[in-house]
Amino acid sequence: MADKTFEQALVELESLVKELENGEIDLNEAVKKYNEGMKLSKYCHDLLKDAEGVIVKMMKDDEEVDF
């Protein structure tokens, strides 16, 4: 999971929730998906909480330099 972007993890989480809501799912599968969803949610949460701030660069002569 560690290499997932916020967007990838969130989109995955959204589709898990949709599957769970649909209800046409085996109970075992549902519990598995629920646990997976909780992990994804925590991962997204941590990404935001641990973010150290936006990286700002400037394009100078085709190269990124500190702004």
Place this chain on the structure above:
Amino acid sequence: MDEKKYLTVAALTKYIKYKFDNDAHLKNVLLKGEISNFKHHSRGHFYFTLKDESAQISAIMFASNASRIKFVPSDGMTVLVEGDISVFESRGSYQIYVNKMSEEGLGDLYLAYEQLKKKLSSEGLFDESHKIRIPRFPSTIAVLTSPTGAAVHDIINIVNRRYPLAKIIVYPTLVQGENAKDSIVKQLRLANKQKLADVIILGRGGGSIEDLWPFNEEKVAYEIYNSKIPIISSVGHEVDFTISDFVADLRAPTPSGAAEIAVPDQLDLLSYLEQLKNQSKISLKRLLETKKETLKNLESSFVFRDPLRLTENKSQQLDHLIEKLELLNPLNRLNQSKLALNVEIKKLNDYYQRYLLRKHNDFTFLVNKLELLNPLSIMSKGYSVAKQNGKVIKGIEDVAINDKIEILLHNGTLDAIITNKRKDEK
């Protein structure tokens, strides 16, 4: 040692003001110019700039005069004013104090703007169908603006506060003056070539219509239109609409607004995550309840209360199936086919018999007919055939008196001589 006399700024300014106020040429000046930077102050005064191609002058019209004019002045309008020139001491600037103002017609820049807007609109540059969707979670944002302006800092602050996962690349861009349009075009091309960003914010803070003009340039409009990366345009203030705003995939009222549109807010995201978690919990709980309910229903089913009924039912079903199976037994089907075949064979036999009988009857009829025609059978009834030299005699002229002839009877031949000929009387 010289004692230099130093003037105070106030004293100098007072002197300059005195010079202005006592110059007859600066009283009741009639002036024509285009309005820009128009501001209608809450106390009713108008503050604006009057300008033409090469110069500009600050202008003020106090509420007492301003309330008398019949039109709503706005940027780009060319107006005729009457007023006095004087100095505003606390700012050290001269300005025209307008007493009267009338409209002369729309300014050239405004006309140019309207014409270009019409042209580009008809070419489809503003079409909604061409607009690219702004990504939900941009990872890199290209900011095309002046690296020293307030706009870039506003954008950085807001992105940082809302979505610190993003990265910003500032593409230093001239956003006013003669070279601005080329700079904007160049940086848009570079950002598209490098493809580092998934959204572009193009813009600048507020300014006069001239300051914002690069964003009304045709080549800038085409470059925005051709960008493969979605562009959020944010030029000037809420009230300023530029051509760039219309061509861009999205228009934001200000650069800060653009940053807010470009990225989601982490607070919203955190509560959204919370909501997703809750939905999962509720869904799982509901699923469990449904399964429990199903189990309860099953347990209370007659199958468990009265298991015999299950077998009864089943045995009835079995009977039914056996019946069905019987029908489907291949032997049965073979027998059925045999029966059908027999019927066909019998049919064929009957037909053949009838055919034989008919043919037999036909044959007997023909044999009888043939019998009747047999000369021998006629002669047996007493008829005879007369011949001379093997040739049948058909009439009396075939023979002469004393000719020798043969008479054929059914059991032998008589030789005879013609003694007389008598022709039948008719």
